[in-house]
Amino acid sequence: MTADQATGDPRARQWMLVLPWSDPRVQAVLSALAAFGSEVLWAWIRHDKDPGTSVHVHIVLRFKNPKARSFIARHLGVATSSVRKLTGQKGWERYLRYLTHSDPEPGIPSGEHLYGDDEVFANFDWKNAVVEAELPKTRAPKAGAVAEAILTGEITLEDVQERYPGLYAKKGNASWFRSMERDRLALREKKREQAEFVRDAEVEVILTHMGIDKNQQQEYNFMKRADIRERRKSVIPDLTRQVTERMRREGWPLDPTV
Incomplete structure (x- = not known):
């Protein structure tokens, strides 16, 4: 058993959270993103057109080095249960596409509202990150x-x-x-x-x-x-x-x- 498993406080580089837009902490959370500095890439979007769902915000973060769930929750001022680790192959790129619903999240029915790219707020070129992830990787030839x-x-x-x-x-x-x-x-x-x-x-x-x-x-x-x-x-x-x-x-x- 690892230390993370023993404490129930896993460490990872990529995290996401979903908060109701009506939550009084939302504005403070969005403001706290900038305080992370250059060590983290972040993006968020407000989903206000999903049928049968209340207005909410999706936030995704990527750190240079693994961070504990408790660290992120404490920094953003939310409960640890609100912070989820991104897993799976190309989990980061998949969730970036999901922000606009261009790539439905596993278990979520298709047909959701397609949001515009300009509705995503980020501190990096998130669209280019998605494009680069879809390009085939080529290995350098032998000398x-x-x-x-x-x-x-x-x-x-x-x-x-x-x-x-x-x-x-x-x-x-x-x-x-x-x-x-x-x-x-x-x-x-x-x-x-x-x-x-x-x-x-x-x-x-x-x-x-x-x-x-x-x-x-x-x-x-x-x-x-x-x-x-x-x-x-x-x-x-x-x-x-x-x-x-x-x-x-x-x-x-x-x-x-x-």
Whole structure:
């Protein structure tokens, strides 16, 4: 038997209470919430449109560290029997949704009045807390998989720092990831140089077939060679653009400014 069980004064981080709006203590309880300070998140709503039920207020609290029921009752000035512990998977998020009746409480019939979000008073962004709880949890990938993704260009170093800060900060990972980024950039530059070489060689082959080879035989007179040079100047830019565009479509890593 734990100490909590022995004393009948359990400790927990998450609590709720429901009070009749006519209870003279209600206003004092709501005022006392702010006195908890930053150590507790709280939200409350007044239910005044539930069919067949008198007006009442729902209050939910979440502490950073477990607190005893007697502590909460004493702080709020209510009987300990009014304070209930929130239990169950995602009990906190479920009760936040129940404040507006967007998620009926177990054992409560559906069809209750749907309250507006603006009728909830809280000292935190309670709607965002509900949304985040509904998002699927994703685990950070293995460091080796991240390093490989950086090397292949599937993810950048900045992406890793933003998405997986814990993984990046782990001893040795930062330098490993940076080296993969350097290797990727070096490999990309090498491939780009190779692509430019292939492009330039292909342009020269086409020029030769067009009869404007820059290496004309010596028997051509000066004017002929000058004419060839002028023709090359006018043809090369357009021809280079055409070859570059085709190579890009085929996946060659050419400089996009060319």
